[in-house]
Amino acid sequence: MRFIARINSNGEEQPLIVHLLGTADKARTFAQSFHAGELAYAAGLHHDLGKFKLKPQLRIRNYPIKATHSTAGALEIGKDSTWRAMFGPTRLHKHLATLVQFAIAFHHGGLRNYGNKDEPGSLCHRLASAAEDPEEQEHLWEAAWQEIERPSLPIPMDGPLVRNLLRQQSKEAYSWKLAFLGRMIYSCLVDADTIDTRDFCDPASAQAIAAPGTTIRELHDRLEQYLAVRFANAEPTIVNRYRKAILERCKSRAQLPPQLFSLSVPTGGGKTFSSLAFALAHAKENDLRRVIYVIPLTSITEQNAAEFRNALGPEVVLEHHSHFHIGDLDETLGETESLRYKLSTENWDAPLVVTTSVQFFESLFASRRSKCRKLHNIAKSVIVIDEAQSLPRGYLEPCLRALEELVEGYGCSVVLCTATHPSWEKLGRRVKEIMDEPTPSELERVFKRTAVELRGKPYEPVRDSTLAEWLLDEHQALCIVNTRRHAKKLLKHFNPKVDGLFHLSGRMTPLHRAEVLDEIRKRLKDGKRCIVISTQLIEAGVDVDFPVVYRAIAGIDSIAQAAGRCNREGKLETGRVIVFHPEPHGLPSIGWLKETAVEATNCIDLYGAENMLSLACISEYFERIHGTRDNEAGPKLRDQYEIVKMMTRTPPHFPYQDIAERFKFIESDMESIVVPWRRPADRSDPNHPQDEHARELIDSLTTALYPAAVLRKLQPYVVQVYPKEREVLQHRQLIQTIQGVHVLNDFTFYDRMTGLTIPDED
Numbered sequence: 168m169r170f171i172a173r174i175n176s177n178g179e180e181q182p183l184i185v186h187l188l189g190t191a192d193k194a195r196t197f198a199q200s201f202h203a204g205e206l207a208y209a210a211g212l213h214h215d216l217g218k219f220k221l222k223p224q225l226r227i228r229n230y231p232i233k234a235t236h237s238t239a240g241a242l243e244i245g246k247d248s249t250w251r252a253m254f255g256p257t258r259l260h261k262h263l264a265t266l267v268q269f270a271i272a273f274h275h276g277g278l279r280n281y282g283n284k285d286e287p288g289s290l291c292h293r294l295a296s297a298a299e300d301p302e303e304q305e306h307l308w309e310a311a312w313q314e315i316e317r318p319s320l321p322i323p324m325d326g327p328l329v330r331n332l333l334r335q336q337s338k339e340a341y342s343w344k345l346a347f348l349g350r351m352i353y354s355c356l357v358d359a360d361t362i363d364t365r366d367f368c369d370p371a372s373a374q375a376i377a378a379p380g381t382t383i384r385e386l387h388d389r390l391e392q393y394l395a396v397r398f399a400n401a402e403p404t405i406v407n408r409y410r411k412a413i414l415e416r417c418k419s420r421a422q423l424p425p426q427l428f429s430l431s432v433p434t435g436g437g438k439t440f441s442s443l444a445f446a447l448a449h450a451k452e453n454d455l456r457r458v459i460y461v462i463p464l465t466s467i468t469e470q471n472a473a474e475f476r477n478a479l480g481p482e483v484v485l486e487h488h489s490h491f492h493i494g495d496l497d498e499t500l501g502e503t504e505s506l507r508y509k510l511s512t513e514n515w516d517a518p519l520v521v522t523t524s525v526q527f528f529e530s531l532f533a534s535r536r537s538k539c540r541k542l543h544n545i546a547k548s549v550i551v552i553d554e555a556q557s558l559p560r561g562y563l564e565p566c567l568r569a570l571e572e573l574v575e576g577y578g579c580s581v582v583l584c585t586a587t588h589p590s591w592e593k594l595g596r597r598v599k600e601i602m603d604e605p606t607p608s609e610l611e612r613v614f615k616r617t618a619v620e621l622r623g624k625p626y627e628p629v630r631d632s633t634l635a636e637w638l639l640d641e642h643q644a645l646c647i648v649n650t651r652r653h654a655k656k657l658l659k660h661f662n663p664k665v666d667g668l669f670h671l672s673g674r675m676t677p678l679h680r681a682e683v684l685d686e687i688r689k690r691l692k693d694g695k696r697c698i699v700i701s702t703q704l705i706e707a708g709v710d711v712d713f714p715v716v717y718r719a720i721a722g723i724d725s726i727a728q729a730a731g732r733c734n735r736e737g738k739l740e741t742g743r744v745i746v747f748h749p750e751p752h753g754l755p756s757i758g759w760l761k762e763t764a765v766e767a768t769n770c771i772d773l774y775g776a777e778n779m780l781s782l783a784c785i786s787e788y789f790e791r792i793h794g795t796r797d798n799e800a801g802p803k804l805r806d807q808y809e810i811v812k813m814m815t816r817t818p819p820h821f822p823y824q825d826i827a828e829r830f831k832f833i834e835s836d837m838e839s840i841v842v843p844w845r846r847p848a849d850r851s852d853p854n855h856p857q858d859e860h861a862r863e864l865i866d867s868l869t870t871a872l873y874p875a876a877v878l879r880k881l882q883p884y885v886v887q888v889y890p891k892e893r894e895v896l897q898h899r900q901l902i903q904t905i906q907g908v909h910v911l912n913d914f915t916f917y918d919r920m921t922g923l924t925i926p927d928e929d
Contacts, residue, residue, distance in 0.1 A: 170219055170310065171227060175368045183218050184314040186363055190214060193359035198352065200456070200546040201577045202328040205320035206263055207355040209253060210270040212315065213240030214356055219308040238297050239308050241272035245294060254322045259329065262819060263322060266349035268294070269821065270356045278353060278534040278823035290821075331576040339815035346814045346821055347572050350533075354542035358514050361540065381483045381518055383455070387447040393478040394440060406737040409613050410437035412605060417441040420601045421448030425455070425580040427571060429555075429598040431588040431607055433614035434731025439471060439553070440478075442584050445601060446549040449580055456547045459520045461527045463557045464704055465887070469677045470684075471553075472521040485517035487526055488882060513875060515541040524558065525832045531569045532810065534827035546577040555583040556724050559759070559832055560792060561807030567596055568811060586731065587724040589789035594805075611782055616734040617716075618741050619726075621776035623748035625768065631750060634717065635660035643690075643697045646717040647706055647729050649760055653719070653753040654700050655921055663920070667696035671705055675922035676842050678858075678883040680704075682849070687711060705732065712736050719749045722763030723770060723788040727780050746776070766791045837887040840902060841865060842911045842923060844884075856914045858884065868906040881908070886923045899926055 172186035191211030198207035217223060217236030226234040243249055250264035265281070272290055273279055282289025297303035322328060332344050394414065401407045413436050421444075430445070432438040446458040460475075462468045465488050472486040530538045531545075550573065552558075558566050573579040583591065583598060588607070591598045602610070623629040635657065638644050648654050651672045661668055669687055671680055690697040691712060703721070705711070706728040712735035718726055726746055734742025748754075755761050766788060767779070774784040794801030806812065808829040813822050843861030847853055861884045864877055871877045888896070893909060896902045901913045911917060916924045 168221075168224060168310075170224060170314070172215060172218060173227060173364065173367065179367075181367045183215065186367070187212055187215060187315065189363040189366075190356070190359045193362055194355040197355040197359060197543045200543070201348075201351060202326065202331075203348065203352055203355075205254070205322060206267050206352050207270075207359075208318075209244065209320055210240075210267045210274075210352060210356040211359055212317070213244055213267075214271045214274050214360060216240035216243060216271075216308055216311055216315075217303075219311040220302075221307070222302070235302070237272055237275055238293060238303050241268040241290070242294060242297055242303065242305070244268050244271065249317075253317070253320050255324070257324070259324070259332070260322060262345055265290075265819075265821070266345070266352050269349050269823070270353040273353070273536075274356050274360060275536070277536050278350070278539070278827070280824045281821035288824075334575060338817040342817055342819045343568065343811070343814045344572065344576065345819050346823075347569070347576070349821060350531075350539060350823070351543055351546070351577070354539045357536050358540045358543060361514070381480070383447060383450045383457070383518055386458075386479055386483060386518055387451045389479050390440075390444055390447055394444065397440075402736075404737055405613065406435065406616075409605065409610065410441075413437055413602065413610075414441045414444055416604060417445035417601055418448050421445050422452050423449070423599065425449075425453055425574065425578060427574050427581050427583070427596065427598050428601050429583045429585070429588065429591055430601045431585060432602055433610050434586040434728060435614055435616070435735045436586075436610060438584060438586065439474070442551050442553070442582055443475065446551050446582065450549045453580070454547075455549055455578070455580065457515070457518050457520060457544070458549045458551065459515070459522065459527070459545060460551045460553065461522055461524055462553045463524045465523055465673075465677075467553075467704070467709065468521055468523050469681070469883075470709060473681070475519060475521060479519065483517070483519055485513070485515065485520045486879070486882065487513050487515070487520060487522045488885075513541055515544040524552075528558075528562070528566055528569070529830060529832060532565065532826050532830035534823045545573060545579065547579065549580045549582065551582045551584055553584045554586075554728075556585045556587050556589050556789070560804055562810070562830065562832065563594070563793065564802065564806040565810040565814075565830070567594065571596070587727045587785050587789075589793060590786065590795065593790065593795040594793060607782065615780075616737050616739070616742055617730050617744045617780075619730065619744045619746065619777060619779055621746050621771060621779075625748055627748070628750045628753075629747040631657050631753075632660055634747065634749075637745075638698050638700075638717065639665075641698065641715050643713055644715040644717065645699045645701065645705070645711070645713040645729075645732055647701050647703055647732075648719045648749065649703065649721060649754055650752075651702055653749060654702055656752060657700055658921065661698075665698070667698055669697070669699045670920050671699065671701035672922060673702065673704060674886060674924075676844065676884050676886055679844070679846065679922060681883075682846055684709070684711070703728075710735070712738075713742070714739055715743045715745070717745045717747060719753050720746055720764045720767060721760065722792070723767045723779060723785055725763070726767065727785070730780060746779070763792065836890065838890055838893045838909065839885045840888055840893065840896065840909045840911055840923065841881055841884050842886055842917055844911070844914055844917045846919060856917075865905060865908070865910055868908060874906070878908070888923070888925070892925045892928070895925055895927070901926075 170183040171180040172183045173181050191208045194207035194211035195204040198204045215236055217239035222232060222234035223236045226232055244264055244267050250260060254260040254263055269278060269290060272293060280286060280289045282291045284292055284295045286292050332341055398411055413432055430442055450458055462471055468488060472484050475484045530542060533539050570581045574581055638646055648657065651674055654670060654672055658670055667690055669683055671683060687697055687699055688711060703725060706725060711732050713733055716729055716733040718729040730744045733744050754764055770784050770788045771779045774781060778784055790796055794804040810826055810830055813826055843858045843865060844856055845858040864880050868874060868877055901911060901916055902909045903912050918924055
């Protein structure tokens with residue numbers, strides 16, 4: 168029998184040995200950046216070993232039978248004679264062989280736990296069950312050895328891979344590093360498998376993707392030119408003079424070797440482009456492969472990605488959110504469905520990736536194939552964590568440990584960027600501060616452009632009607648509230664026909680928000696009336712400048728971000744920031760928002776409202792929030808879901824699925840609704856609200872061979888909702904589902920002011 172891996176749409180057959188060798192070579196190349204090429208090669212060579220069985224061959228040839236193939240390679244690698252001969256004889260080599268088994272066994276359906284014989288779906292259960300399964304007996308794939316020549320792939324005990332695993336001489340640290348490595352090897356295999364499949368099934372796309380891309384050096388030079396023009400055209404203010412000084416210091420520090428950095432720059436100090444300039448220069452100096460810019464909110468990701476494209480060119484920035492959920496791949500799917508799945512995922516093979524904190528960190532602890540595929544491309548990158556202080560406290564310890572591991576074992580540099588710097592040292596981290604000159608106190612003085620006052624009390628809140636009156640008395644003002652519900656309730660106190668009234672929230676599509684922001688900026692520049700009611704999406708990274716900003720009580724870091732939208736350019740003697748205690752619907756009664764607001768109130772009571780943004784008050788706030796004064800309770804607060812505890816169990820435990828289920832920045836998975844809506848002012852036909860470009864993209868989903876490209880183009884039209892909200896929309900038949908993508912089909916439920924409306928949401 169001629170053993171084949173697949174048949175493409177032209178009826179051409181890919182020999183199985185060609186696929187195995189191609190996948191092995193690609194996987195080894197991917198893993199070389201962290202010295203695990205031998206392990207990845209072994210995974211690639213054995214991953215489809217089970218396709219040498221008769222039933223999988225019949226399945227590939229479209230016989231209507233079920234067949235599995237991913238267990239055979241895992242069984243083979245697990246044999247003592249195999250792993251000892253291939254990798255080495257020690258217990259450490261056995262652990263490495265287990266990581267290869269994980270990658271092979273779950274290269275379709277996503278990583279599971281190692282578990283035990285009684286845990287269905289676990290690696291242990293699967294291997295134990297295979298011993299008694301007539302479909303998984305060794306003689307069924309014995310034909311493989313007529314084509315496969317199994318190499319020796321020794322892992323030296325004095326090599327860099329093992330040195331990293333044993334770096335801390337601690338069993339707990341060894342378990343953490345080993346589990347982290349397992350996910351990386353898995354990433355190499357599934358990406359190599361995907362690319363080899365794509366190259367055979369769609370050679371034209373393969374050639375286009377393989378075309379030479381823009382280098383880090385070219386990006387660095389483009390940014391240099393862009394910033395030179397930008398500063399040449401900037402007004403000669405003291406603020407701009409210090410922004411230039413910050414930029415130059417970042418560039419001069421780029422020659423430092425890869426490590427864990429911090430970059431502490433006040434809001435309005437030009438942190439976004441200064442950090443990017445550092446990252447590109449640092450990558451160029453240290454021969455790193457890409458820059459990954461991680462941002463807390465999707466709305467800020469969209470804006471920063473747009474700014475980076477404007478500076479560097481539209482083709483070089485990969486913007487990747489969590490908008491579209493790709494489920495697990497069932498190995499019993501037909502070839503067409505399987506190929507479609509594989510080509511629907513991102514692998515971050517781009518020189519500049521802009522993504523969200525959710526996407527980045529959940530991927531580092533993920534088990535799904537679609538989320539893990541890109542992980543190996545993080546190695547040898549500069550990772551900029553923007554607004555690092557906003558990392559959720561309950562996940563702070565695993566996040567920081569993961570970043571340290573990327574530095575220690577994967578050749579990365581990490582930049583913890585923040586305007587309100589928590590004490591990384593008190594969190595147990597040794598970091599190198601980039602901005603040592605000008606000093607933090609000098610920068611605080613220069614960028615202090617506002618006076619802060621407090622109105623209301625927790626038990627005497629400011630009523631929405633009063634707040635609306637205050638806003639109406641202003642010519643230009645921004646009001647930031649904590650929830651979408653509060654924003655909508657507050658809007659009801661305004662006449663919709665009020666000149667210059669705007670609303671911004673996550674219920675609007677990114678395209679809609681961008682258009683509204685453009686109009687807001689134009690009005691601010693022209694001195695026209697402009698009253699904006701927004702959720703917190705505007706308070707970080709959004710470049711607007713209001714003379715007055717109102718902020719519902721929140722964490723001190725959020726208040727500082729809001730203040731950064733006030734007198735941003737220093738054109739006024741002093742801007743006004745009014746922090747207020749809202750009515751009960753303006754602050755959740757429990758949860759993180761409530762806790763941070765309470766601690767902020769405590770700090771304000773201690774330091775006074777006028778000093779709430781001082782370095783001393785900010786430091787007090789973070790010590791309280793992060794629990795750094797309590798050596799017993801603090802670590803538990805920062806590892807609330809026991810991720811670190813699970814990954815450091817000895818002997819190594821490998822609970823990949825359990826970790827992925829626990830590690831969720833957003834407790835309820837959000838779902839995406841595509842809204843192909845266009846503002847009346849931008850329509851060719853005022854009575855026809857549908858965006859024709861979006862509609863064409865949606866229609867192409869049914870035939871696109873590379874759906875990831877289509878989904879990426881649909882990101883500007885996406886609104887995120889909770890699963891129950893999606894169910895309401897579906898029950899009311901307000902959305903249709905096309906190739907797994909939900910699309911709004913009734914535009915009466917999309918408001919030009921507030922965006923998507925969920926029936927009965929009030």
